[in-house]
Amino acid sequence: MDTDRMDTRVVLWADGRLRRADEAIATGVDHGLTVGDGVFETCAVYGGQAFALTRHLRRLARSAAGLGLPEPDEDEVRAATQAVLAAAPDAGRLRITYTGGPGPLGSNRLPAPEQRATLVVLAGPAVRAETSRVVRVPWVRNERSAVAGLKTTSYAENVVALAAAYRQGADEAVLANSRDELCEGTGSNVFVERDGELLTPPLDSGCLAGITRELLLEWAAEAGLPAREAVLPYAVLDDVAAGRAHLLLSGSIRNVSPVVSLDRADVAAGGLSLEAQRLFQARLADDLDP
Structure with missing residues (x-):
């Protein structure tokens, strides 16, 4: 049974570049951490390519809009995706996480001009079962x-x-x-x-x-x-x-x-x-x- 344990083969992108899987990349006051104020997508990966990426990015934008987050920069997400998949040629899974970024400890967000969303993209292994x-x-x-x-x-x-x-x-x-x-x-x-x-x-x-x-x-x-x-x-x-x-x-x-x-x-x-x-x-x- 796959319990999705931490895997050293995970490749991570954040804040414009690739990072080590154990590297600290988010502030403790990121709204995605404090109140779950974020959206995400998971894609299967075949031969180094994320499956149905365009549809997944469309849904990411819909989820962000529904949550009241700024629209994700699709070009940035695609560039991050290319970077992690190039660095993880055997990956079976791509994970895109987009949060409200740094914010108050309560559920309210910072004023719109002060908001700075967080984007993290991961690539790593996946185990599939036919049944x-x-x-x-x-x-x-x-x-x-x-x-x-x-x-x-x-x-x-x-x-x-x-x-x-x-x-x-x-x-x-x-x-x-x-x-x-x-x-x-x-x-x-x-x-x-x-x-x-x-x-x-x-x-x-x-x-x-x-x-x-x-x-x-x-x-x-x-x-x-x-x-x-x-x-x-x-x-x-x-x-x-x-x-x-x-x-x-x-x-x-x-x-x-x-x-x-x-x-x-x-x-x-x-x-x-x-x-x-x-x-x-x-x-x-x-x-x-x-």
């Missing part, structure tokens, strides 16, 4: 949250839920929203294979607009694979447990991954799920920035 093991957890997503749908660095609830999954031998936790609808995983989107279709919760469920989810819906439509958005009760996971439906996860590092264990019990990967996995891998190989 996933998930558990249900008692916590929910708030689809009415001020940051619903934004990829923010305020990740504590995901840390808690994922730790609960790891303790049960799983690698992901799946959450409902406050309406008791299926929502998402801590770092993944979910698809349910049922009645000959792949169904994924709509964005107003409170789930993140995942890049892999987005691409799978687009590519499935082009390939004639039945996949669409649909509101699903959280109890649909009972159907997965009983073998009447199947579960599929999507995410930037796991790509498209059929679920083979739910709540510590084996479940079967669905035929459509496996077909979607093959489709995604084939299309990925055709274009690394679709």
Whole structure:
């Protein structure tokens, strides 16, 4: 099981240049550290190139705007990305973090003219598994949250839920929203294979607009694979447990991954799920920035 421990192969860029992985790069009053006032993106890396970077940078800008941060300098982010990937030719993961920069100890920010955002870009290893093991957890997503749908660095609830999954031998936790609808995983989107279709919760469920989810819906439509958005009760996971439906996860590092264990019990990967996995891998190989 990959626990994402600190790795000496991580290459880091901050404040205009490459840095050592153990080098101090942020002030203790950075708002990203004190109150989680920041956004981020994670991209898979293949052959030294970040996958779907343009889409990820688009979402980074949307998340920053939703949080009220200044717009990231895309040219700077791309230059930093090139620098870390050139220095880490075997990297499997790219992480872009953008925070509000130095600020007060409270939740309020400095006046706009005094704000100086922080940008940190990392490249490092990644471990991918073709299948996933998930558990249900008692916590929910708030689809009415001020940051619903934004990829923010305020990740504590995901840390808690994922730790609960790891303790049960799983690698992901799946959450409902406050309406008791299926929502998402801590770092993944979910698809349910049922009645000959792949169904994924709509964005107003409170789930993140995942890049892999987005691409799978687009590519499935082009390939004639039945996949669409649909509101699903959280109890649909009972159907997965009983073998009447199947579960599929999507995410930037796991790509498209059929679920083979739910709540510590084996479940079967669905035929459509496996077909979607093959489709995604084939299309990925055709274009690394679709």
